[in-house]
Amino acid sequence: MYIVVTIAILITMALALARALLGPTVYDRISAVNMFGTKTVLLIAVFAFFSGRTDLLDIALVYALINFIGVVAVLRLVQYGDFHSSAKTSTKTGKINSE
Amino acid sequence: MKIFSFGALLFVLWILLSGKFSLLLLSLGGGSVVLTLIIAKRMNVIDHESYPVHLYAKFPAFFIYIMVEIIKSNFVMIKRILKLGKIDISPQLVNIPVSQKTDLGRVIYANSITLTPGTVSIELDPDWVTVHALTKEGADDLLEGSMARKIPDQGVEK
Amino acid sequence: MIIDILSGLLLACGGLLGVIGGIGIHRFPDFYSRLHAVGTTDTLCAILIILGLILQTGLTLDAFKLLLILFFLFFTSPVASHALANAAMHGGLKPWLSNAEIKK
Incomplete structure (x- = not known):
C-alpha cells in the first residue's frame, strides 16, 4: 500500500515541479514550490512507515515549519525586493517602528 | 497566571515529543521551557490573542x-x-x-x-x-x- | 484487518487527490484559479494520508507527532494561500474575471 501512495506523491511532485519550471509568473512558481514542499512532508511521513524508521517523523515535522517560513520569506523578497525595507529599523536601538 | 499554564503546556509538548524520562532529558526540557517563557515574556506575545483560552x-x-x-x-x-x-x-x-x-x-x-x-x-x-x-x-x-x-x-x- | 483496509483506503484516496491537484495546476487558465486547485486539494490530501498513517500506528507517540504535522499543515496552508494571493494582487497581477468590476 505504501508503495502506491509513494508513487502517487512522486507523480504529484513531478507535476508541481513542471509547473514551477513552466509557470508564466513568479507567483505560479512560488505556489508550485509550496505544493512541492507540502508533498515532501507527506512523502517523508509515508517513507518513515515504509522503511519502519519512525524517527523520520521528527524531520517531517521540522520540514513542515521550514517550508511555510521559506515560502513566506520568498514572497516577502519578491514583494519588497529585500527583507527589511517595509519596516524601518533604527540602528541605534534595534527597535522596529511599526508605521 | 497564563504564563504558568503556557509553561506546563510546553513541558507536556516536550515530553510527548521526546518520549524519554531520563533526568538529563527532563532537565534539558525544563531549561528550554524556561528560556522560551522568558523570551515570550520579553516579546510580550502571551495575550488573549496568541493564547485564546476563552475560545x-x-x-x-x-x-x-x-x-x-x-x-x-x-x-x-x-x-x-x-x-x-x-x-x-x-x-x-x-x-x-x-x-x-x-x-x-x-x-x-x-x-x-x-x-x-x-x-x-x-x-x-x-x-x-x-x-x-x-x-x-x-x-x-x-x-x-x-x-x-x-x-x-x-x-x-x- | 478492517483497520488495515480502512487505512489503505484513506491512503489511496489521499494519493489520488494529490495527483488530481497536480493535474489541476496544469489545466486551469490563470494564477488565481490554480491557487484554488492547490489550496483545496493540498489540505484534504494531507488530512487523508496522515489519518491513514495514524490508523496504522494506533495510540502511540508517533500518532501524536503525525497529529502535530497535520495541525501545522492545517494552519499554515490557508495562510500561505492568502499570502500568495495578496502578494500577487499587490504585485499587479490582474485576475482573469468573468465579471469585470468589483462588487461592493
Missing part, C-alpha cells in the same frame, strides 16, 4: 463544521478539474462584509474562507474581505453569510 470550548464544533465544508469543497474541485473539454469556471472578485468584532475572529474567518469552496481571501480589512471565488455559486454562498455566524468570536474587544 477553546467553541473550537470542536467549529472544527467538525469546517471539516465537512473542506470535504464538500474538494468534491466540487475534483469535478471541475476532471471535467473533459473546456474548463467550466467563472472567476469573480467580491467584497464580503466582515461582522466579527475581534481581530482573531476576523483572521479565523479569512482562513476559513480560504479553506472552503473555491474561494481565496485576498485582502483583509477591518470591515470587509476581498475574495476571489472560482464560481458564482461560491461567491453567493459567502455573501449569504452562513459561515460567518459559526466563527468563534468573543472575548476582549480592543
